[in-house]
Every structure is written in structure tokens, then in C-alpha cells.
Amino acid sequence: MSESGERARAVGINHVALDVRDLDEAIDFLDGLFQFKLRSRSKGMAFIELGDQFIALFENRDTGKDEHRHFGLVVDDKSKVKARLDALNIPILGDRFLDFRDPSGNRWQIVEYSQIEFIKAPQVLEFIGASGLEKADDAREDLRKKGIEI
Template structure:
């Protein structure tokens, strides 16, 4: 375990995993034959399988333009995304283009960083307290998403 360091963001959990598939309909049929789930959202080339306050994103891919998977990634929830930005800059790690805080690790894995306050992913109060993160709060939009599902904290 690493020592606490105010210059680094605290890893809180996994918000989502995004997989590339050859055909979204076939992927929905496959995963639907194994798991019961609700669709969180759908586009012509993607489907988002709800897993409570987390999700699995299935994105149709026609092959990566840069020799790597273009959309395959995982979303990590942190307490302070700006600390991640600062650390990436200090380490010379290039951010990927787009609106999100995405980067590749030295092995080519794409990582997307999201703020705990901004997403519906949540930890139980007793878990946050044990992690030393009891001060974390949710944005109004994240609380609204949780409320729609009957998962808003009391």
C-alpha cells in the first residue's frame, strides 16, 4: 500500500468498463442470454448495461485506427481529478484528446478518470469513512440519477 500523499488523487472505485464488440445487437443477445440487466442507454453503435450504480459499455468497433482498441477502457473513480491531471503532467504522461480525463498507461491500457461527485457510482458511508473519504459528496445531477433508481443516499 502506498503512503497517503496530498498531491495524488485517492482511488475510490471502478465506475465502468467499456468493451469493443463487432456487433452491438449480437453482444446484447450474448450478454442477455447470460445476465439479466436494464439498458442504461443506447445509440446506433453502443449499448450501456446498467449494473446498479456502475455500468458495462459495449461499443461497436470497425477496427482501431492507431493499432490499439479505440474505445476499450475502464473508468476509475477518484476524489480529486485535478490531482490526477497534475500528476500526469509531472510524469510527462500524455492525455488523450476529448472531453474526458483519459490517458494510456505504459502498457497501452486506456484509463478514464471520473470524479466521485460527478457520477452515480457510490460507496456506502461506512466504506467511505474507513477509506478516510467521508467528506466526499455528490453533485445534484449524480444525486438525481441515483434518485431515479431509488439509490439516493439518505
């Protein structure tokens, strides 16, 4: 790695932009799986609120599919997503992670807040209705190793 003086530091994800073949279909699909607020919507695009982040959906009929491209969405309770996927007969990809494809072929990987190092400020957790979320011991230890006490 080169020295850090000349480069900006990556500090997190502001948003993820996804191509979807049909905007209404994509919003309906996500609404069947998750509780969310639509930040805004205009011709050919919609923005889903994630507290201090968002997902941008852009209508594009030629979405293509790639086996490894994906993004990880942090949720408060992974088992609820698994139950919804099962109830909606949406196939889970592989057996190691909770991955699935949306109707446009985008691969989603679901990770639980308690299990990862990702930290939301208490104010953001309260704003999105998720105050009181805790980290598992393994995640706390990983954070401690980095000098972060929570």
C-alpha cells in the same frame, strides 16, 4: 431486453484485470499518480486495493493496444490526477474526458466520485480514507430519478 427472472443482476465491478508488459514499471507508474495500497503481489501478478474492489495486474509482454477498450477509475479529486499527469508529462487523450494510457497501452478514464451515480457505502469510504465525499447536484438528481435518495 428479456425478462429478468432467469438472469443474475449485474450490481457493480469487483475488479478489473489488466495485462502489463512489466509489473514493476506498472506499479511505479501508478504510484506516481495515485495513493494506493498493494493488496498482494506474487510472481507475475499484483493486486491494488480499492476498498471493496481491486485492480489485478498480470505481467504479459504482448499487451497489444486497442483504441476503445478502457476502464473508468473513480477518484475523489479528478483535478489532482490531471495535475499529476501534467507534472509527469503523460499525454491526455482527446479533450472530452481525462483519459491516458499507461506504459503497457491500457487506456484509463478518470471520473470523479461527486459527478457520477456510483455510490460507496460510508463504511467503505471511511476504510479507504475518503469519508465525507459528497455528490454534485446533477449526480444527486440522476440518483433521485432512479429512486435513490442520499
